[in-house]
């Protein structure tokens with residue numbers, strides 16, 4: 001059974017559907033793997049063993065009744081900023097440490113309806129603010145490829161759970177890179193859909209004009225399978241698009257002939273460490289070998305992405321997080337009056353990075369500064385989106401790094417700005433709202449450590465998910481970097 005855990009999600013679903021194995025056996029195998037490996041990795045904040053077994057039995061019964069379930073018995077991990085009814089949903093924050101979700105979010109519910117088995121809730125940077133998982137108030141998650149290194153963030157636990165073979169697929173959220181950067185760090189596939197393509201109902205909001213839920217998987221096909229099931233209009237999320245979903249699972253191309261892939265002039269690879277740079281140069285050449293035509297494109301305003309994002313995202317978070325005040329949810333620290341209770345609750349409940357963002361955001365939105373900061377950032381955002389639109393006039397997809405380096409060691413980035421710069425390559429796509437994916441693309445040693453995995457980021461125009469998966473899948477099958485395990489992977493117990 002544990003061998004089947006390593007199989008593609010589609011294969012697990014086929015075997016469970018044909019009653020070759022039961023969903024109950026898959027749940028037990030995955031829970032056993034978590035018991036063996038997670039003490040070393042720390043991917044999970046909550047393991048929902050009883051729920052997993054109960055859902056697995058229900059899946060087996062539904063199959064016996066003749067239902068067709070595209071995710072039958074597929075072990076699923078869920079980032080702990082998504083609601084799962086009756087389960088602790090913490091956002092890795094003290095303020096929600098004991099919060100029990102009263103309902104299940106739409107994306108999660110769709111996957112469970114399709115037969116997925118919920119294994120538990122995974123660690124993240126507090127409220128998804130960070131790039132290493134080090135901002136979690138509730139636990140440490142380690143990179144399965146080198147336990148001395150971070151898994152990336154903020155979806156670090158979701159990514160590590162798949163990378164270490166505990167979950168078959170997982171759900172992450174991506175506001176400025178939180179699926180793509182950790183996916184790159186842990187040698188798995190992570191995809192951010194077009195803004196509005198997947199419902200955020202039940203996702204605890206960070207920055208509402210940017211947040212998207214997306215799939216994390218061991219391969220592109222599995223990511224597409226999960227994406228297809230989640231995508232589409234949801235009456236509970238007014239920002240979800242009513243546009244019909246083009247199915248992506250099974251969309252395949254064997255080569256990239258006739259595909260124009262844009263390489264961004266402003267993303268100068270010379271700025272990267274030599275080993276990282278060499279890996280990306282090889283990745284571009286591999287795209288060419290598959291028949292793609294590489295064309296130079298320009299994103300002159302992308303360089304303003306990080307500055308723009310760090311006004312818009314904190315502004316929205318300062319507003320979204322105002323609801324955590326000790327009155328309705330989670331932690332409450334009593335003060336002499338209402339104002340003192342707010343203050344004491346928020347002072348005790350939020351960590352430093354969250355407080356920093358709330359302060360920046362509240363300042364940027366305050367009268368007198370609003371035009372100078374927030375409105376200007378929105379204008380810069382429009383220019384960045386326009387740059388992408390112009391670039392896509394001459395190419396079908398853009399390729400670039402998913403992150404500026406491979407996974408770094410714990411405590412390596414102590415000033416906030418160096419952490420913010422980890423998302424230099426992923427933030428522009430988030431601001432533009434376009435879909436993007438990170439696919440394993442090679443290895444490099446950084447800061448004298450072992451060879452660590454890297455991710456190639458591909459993005460396409462709004463709602464061009466199908467092309468995105470096709471191109472990523474062709475690249476993946478031709479290169480197969482995910483198959484290689486780092487030597488240090490052996491440190492993870494079998």
Ligand code: GLN
Pocket residue numbers: 128129130131153154173174175176177178179206313420423
């Ligand atoms: N690292 C970025 C941040 O800290 C992006 C996080 C995310 O996408 N949720 O805001």
